[in-house]
Amino acid sequence: MAILALSLTSLALLIWIGMLLFWGQFWRADQRLEPGSLPLPTWPTIAVVIPARNEADLIGVAVRSHLTQTYPGNLSVVLVDDQSTDGTAAVARESAIAVNQANRLTVLSGVALPPGWTGKLWAMEQGFRHLASQPTPPDYLLFTDADIEHDAASTQQLVTKAECDRLDLVSLMVQLRCESFWERLLIPAFIFFFQLLYPFPWVNNPKKQTAAAAGGCALIRFSALQRINGLQAIRQALIDDCALGAAVKANGPIWLGLSTTIHSLRPYPDLHSIWNMVARSAYTQLNYSPWLLVSTVLGMLLVYLVSPLSVVLGLVGGDIALTLTGLAGWLLMAIAYWPTLRLYGGTPLLALALPLIALLYTLMTLDSARRHWAGKGGAWKGRVYSDMG
Secondary structure (H helix, E strand, O other), rough: OHHHHHHHHHHHHHHHHHHHHHHHOHHHHOEOOOOOOOOOOOOOEEEEEEEEEEOOHHHHHHHHHHOOOOOOEEEEEEEEOOOOOOOOOHHHHHHHHHHOOOOHHHHHEEOOOOOOOOOHHHHHHHHHHHHOOOOOOOEEEEEOOOOOOOOOOOHHHHHHHHHHHHHOEEEEEEOOOOOOOOHHHHHHHHHHHHHHHHHHHOOOOOOOOOOHHHHHEEEEEHHHHOOOOOOHEEEEEEEEHHHHHHHHHOHHHHEEEEEEEEOOOOOOOHHHHHHHHHHOHHHHHHHOOHHHHHHHHHHHHHHHHHHHHHHHHHHOOOOOOHHHHHHHHHHHHHHHHHHHHHHHHOOOHHHHHHHHHHHHHHHHHHHHHHHHHHHOOOOOOOOOOOOOO
């Protein structure tokens, strides 16, 4: 047993060494937009497309943040009201009137969801089709969520990045809310795990196949979206942002980074709310495969839990080699987690809690599979998409 324990602990340590050195430098969390913006000879036209379903509490702030941009070019906002019942459209119009920009807001009443589409993508597609039907479509679409507040310079910075680097897609992982106890404990790890799955430097490397995007903020060249026939090809995707990133990167370069100035307003005040957010699509990430599920669970246990457990067992049993090997692995995972945790104002001590956090995410993934098997997977905004494997 002692040999087996040391072997597993050594393997976990080697995995962390390998990930830190060779897995796309994912842990650095250093893919950011430059704070300033270079002046362009001409500024492209931008249309912001916001899919919204029952977002009356947050849509006013989101719409206002777009209509008060300092962007030098032409910018308009298209809100696709996905059959809301809480007055989302009215709140958006009132917000536009309050900043004297009602003429730059268009509210589309979304039509019924057709078979084979997820609600958000169908709303986005309606915004795209509306703009494509105009005499002069915009140069770029900015897909964003109804719960995202953009700082005044964000559009200018996104466009500058796209134009200067000739990118088809520029996307930012917005700063998620991190105020409650459970948010501070779990939200930074959500970003960390996303970077682990899709190392941003690899996403941003045209020679790598890795592709992803963040749906809360995705600026896409209109011609690039036309080239992939709008959102038709990914109409069933629950993880729609990564599917969009892959579709666009197949035809042109993309870029994905982190933001500290664009904020999600969506609160996750308790464990239950975060649990539901993760469980909604975690099993989708595994392509609904029981084998991938088993492999993921075993992998999470090996990579995150073996090291701290070995420290405890080593101290109890007086096994110095086991203790030191486990401690080395535990410290390496804390070091890897620290840049992302620092981005969210966390303390170094919290980095040592990553094994516990990983255990909770593993349980959420198992629950995601359970929901799928029970026919309740992908439930969101009163709709269930579990049959879209």
